[in-house]
Amino acid sequence: MAELLFWPALLAYSEAAVAYIGDARHPGRAGRLATWGVRIGWLVQTALLGVQAARADGFPWSSWAGSLNLFVWLVVGAYLIWGCRPRYRLLGLAVLPVAVALFVLARVGGGTGVAGHSHYSNLFLVLHVGLVLAAFAGFTLAAALSALYLWQERRLKRHERSILRVRAPALSRLDELAARTILVALPALTLGIAVGIAQLSDRGGGFDALMVVTVLAWAVYAVYLALRHLAGWRGRRAAYVVLAGFVLVAVVRLALPVTHFAT
Amino acid sequence: MSIVLVGISHHRAPVELRERAALDPKRAAELAGRLAGDDGEAVCLSTCNRTELYLADESAEKAERKAEAALLALESELGPALYRLRDEAAALHLFRVAAGLDSMVPGEGEILGQVRRAHDAGATGPILDRLFRQALHAGKKARTETAIGESPASVSSAAAALAEQVFGDLRGRSILVIGAGKVGELAVRNLVTRGATIAFVANRTLDRAAGLAQRFGAEPIPLERVDGELERADVVLSSTSAAGWMLTREQVARALPARKGRPLFLIDLAVPRDLDPTIHELDGCYLYNIDDLEAVVAETLAGRRREAERGETIVADEAEHFREWQASLEVVPAITSLRARADEIRAAEISRAKLNDSERRAAESVTAAVLNKLLHLPTIRMKEAAAAADGVIYADAVRHLFGLEDKR
Numbered sequence: 001m002a003e004l005l006f007w008p009a010l011l012a013y014s015e016a017a018v019a020y021i022g023d024a025r026h027p028g029r030a031g032r033l034a035t036w037g038v039r040i041g042w043l044v045q046t047a048l049l050g051v052q053a054a055r056a057d058g059f060p061w062s063s064w065a066g067s068l069n070l071f072v073w074l075v076v077g078a079y080l081i082w083g084c085r086p087r088y089r090l091l092g093l094a095v096l097p098v099a100v101a102l103f104v105l106a107r108v109g110g111g112t113g114v115a116g117h118s119h120y121s122n123l124f125l126v127l128h129v130g131l132v133l134a135a136f137a138g139f140t141l142a143a144a145l146s147a148l149y150l151w152q153e154r155r156l157k158r159h160e161r162s163i164l165r166v167r168a169p170a171l172s173r174l175d176e177l178a179a180r181t182i183l184v185a186l187p188a189l190t191l192g193i194a195v196g197i198a199q200l201s202d203r204g205g206g207f208d209a210l211m212v213v214t215v216l217a218w219a220v221y222a223v224y225l226a227l228r229h230l231a232g233w234r235g236r237r238a239a240y241v242v243l244a245g246f247v248l249v250a251v252v253r254l255a256l257p258v259t260h261f262a263t
Numbered sequence: 264m265s266i267v268l269v270g271i272s273h274h275r276a277p278v279e280l281r282e283r284a285a286l287d288p289k290r291a292a293e294l295a296g297r298l299a300g301d302d303g304e305a306v307c308l309s310t311c312n313r314t315e316l317y318l319a320d321e322s323a324e325k326a327e328r329k330a331e332a333a334l335l336a337l338e339s340e341l342g343p344a345l346y347r348l349r350d351e352a353a354a355l356h357l358f359r360v361a362a363g364l365d366s367m368v369p370g371e372g373e374i375l376g377q378v379r380r381a382h383d384a385g386a387t388g389p390i391l392d393r394l395f396r397q398a399l400h401a402g403k404k405a406r407t408e409t410a411i412g413e414s415p416a417s418v419s420s421a422a423a424a425l426a427e428q429v430f431g432d433l434r435g436r437s438i439l440v441i442g443a444g445k446v447g448e449l450a451v452r453n454l455v456t457r458g459a460t461i462a463f464v465a466n467r468t469l470d471r472a473a474g475l476a477q478r479f480g481a482e483p484i485p486l487e488r489v490d491g492e493l494e495r496a497d498v499v500l501s502s503t504s505a506a507g508w509m510l511t512r513e514q515v516a517r518a519l520p521a522r523k524g525r526p527l528f529l530i531d532l533a534v535p536r537d538l539d540p541t542i543h544e545l546d547g548c549y550l551y552n553i554d555d556l557e558a559v560v561a562e563t564l565a566g567r568r569r570e571a572e573r574g575e576t577i578v579a580d581e582a583e584h585f586r587e588w589q590a591s592l593e594v595v596p597a598i599t600s601l602r603a604r605a606d607e608i609r610a611a612e613i614s615r616a617k618l619n620d621s622e623r624r625a626a627e628s629v630t631a632a633v634l635n636k637l638l639h640l641p642t643i644r645m646k647e648a649a650a651a652a653d654g655v656i657y658a659d660a661v662r663h664l665f666g667l668e669d670k671r
Contacts, residue, residue, distance in 0.1 A: 026409075026410070026573070028407070028408050028409060028410060029408055152428070156425075156428065156429065156549045157543070157549070159551065159555045159558070159559075161558050161559055161561070161562035162562055162566075163425070163428060163559060164414050164415060164421065164424050164425070164428070164559055164562070164563050165410075165414055165562060165563055165566040167413075167428070168428070169431070170427060170428055170429060170430055170431030170432075171428070171429050171430075171526060172429065172430050172431055172526065173431040231523075232522075232523025232524045233524060234523070234524030234525070234547075235524055235526065235546065235547050236546060236547075237546075238524070
């Protein structure tokens with residue numbers, strides 16, 4: 001019965017995704033409907049995750065699809081921090097359709113069920129999966145902010161006439177928010193990787209390609225923060241670095257089923 | 264009671280005529296008080312675009328004559344420019360005015376406050392009070408549910424809005440002004456009202472720079488110092504009448520490393536242009552000249568007009584609600600008489616019965632409840648019928664059936 005929570009959550013997210021399109025054309029009521037859709041969807045998904053956590057034998061999101069479910073919740077939750085503000089509704093236009101698609105994918109893969117079990121310990125999974133997924137959610141949001149930055153910058157450079165009619169957040173705010181998000185996400189990824197490596201050395205396993213790409217993504221974001229603080233890297237170049245890091249994050253997420261969840 | 268509107272506006276009266284009929288708040292309040300007299304209602308709305316008198320009176324003709332005479336007393340040549348509207352049309356007009364749909368620039372923001380002040384200063388009673396409250400509600404609704412008032416309507420405000428697109432909040436942002444002319448000052452004011460700080464005013468003649476700098480608490484500097492200040496400025500605004508470039512690409516490029524990636528927004532309001540257009544190609548530099556700004560304003564005005572169409576629907580709905588309320592007033596005397604008559608019979612019958620105190624209280628409570636329930640539906644139906652223009656027929660029928668005598 002609790003599995004049915006998936007449908008109202010999906011419905012609310014879908015409504016929000018459609019309403020964001022309407023808001024981009026006619027700002028106002030559609031934007032408010034979208035914001036409420038995201039809020040309601042996120043609360044319902046929180047309830048779904050709560051039921052999964054209460055009923056599961058072990059860590060409930062240890063499968064690829066389960067982790068995708070948790071990932072969607074983290075991304076939407078991170079988006080909600082700024083997404084309720086009218087200026088950031090355009091960000092919703094980028095985030096919500098992706099969230100809907102991933103949520104459906106999680107459902108198809110069986111990640112929204114309530115009877116999961118795992119052969120890993122809860123503590124390890126909470127720390128490793130939880131931290132890495134939280135970091136990935138942060139990087140996803142930072143990528144969306146950077147993409148929005150590049151789009152807005154391009155409009156300013158092209159002197160687009162519609163720039164004040166269809167308003168995006170200010171360039172400086174987007175740049176700063178992307179950096180702040182990464183500043184929070186990178187330590188989470190660092191800890192998540194450290195826990196993974198500790199587990200690996202306990203079990204005596206070796207590094208796989210996925211782990212190497214994850215470490216590479218970590219390095220890209222670390223370099224981004226270093227360049228920003230030491231050399232004043234901001235703006236377009238910084239946005240491209242964030243997007244490059246996100247490509248690696250996407251590769252890791254997509255490759256998970258053939259490495260970590262293959263057995 | 265009828266509502267009457269007599270007025271002039273920018274549609275039919277040029278500014279030379281409007282300025283002669285314009286009233287300051289004190290005179291507008293006095294005129295409203297005089298027109299209302301002892302038992303009427305009046306509000307005078309006087310702005311730079313219009314002077315309008317709203318009256319509520321038993322006789323529409325009499326009110327219209329009074330309002331016309333009052334306006335013609337201000338300026339005898341107003342006659343051909345006057346417009347006269349009544350009841351629904353007058354209400355719809357006020358709602359459109361409050362929403363900024365009748366303004367020169369659709370959606371301009373000042374009118375809502377002007378309507379509110381006119382209402383506060385007016386001699387209002389139940390009709391005009393309700394009319395103006397609902398107009399203010401309609402005006403707010405049109406603004407919140409459409410984007411009619413969001414976009415800038417002038418080059419100066421567009422420049423400030425574009426600066427916000429780069430920096431967000433302009434508070435604490437530093438402006439370097441090149442040139443001390445009137446055109447630049449207008450744009451400077453727009454930036455300052457949004458929180459920006461004018462740091463330097465550079466001009467060929469330092470005396471002129473000092474005048475503008477003093478007004479905004481800035482430092483006047485000679486043009487030779489502009490290069491050095493480029494490292495610190497967030498916005499550069501130039502509006503000189505010089506023939507050559509006041510800033511070249513090389514000058515700006517030299518300042519970029521020290522800026523450490525901070526964006527630079529440049530506004531060129533001069534014709535011929537002051538700023539080398541290739542500055543715009545530099546990373547983190549955004550240069551807008553007068554043509555670019557005018558193109559943005561043209562687009563936002565077109566957007567306002569599109570939003571105005573949505574605003575018209577909102578305003579029409581609100582005007583319809585007001586019409587329904589006003590129509591329901593037609594049946595109020597009949598409803599009041601009916602209830603009074605019923606209560607009179609109830610009280611008489613109870614007083615005739617031999618009851619002790621507690622029995623009397625119980626009987627009063629029960630009969631009052633019965634009456635309320637019995638009269639509830641006819642009251643609702645009469646109000647509905649009034650909204651659908653059948654109110655007078657229903658009210659007459661009720662008066663006839665129950666032998667009521669009330670003043671219509």
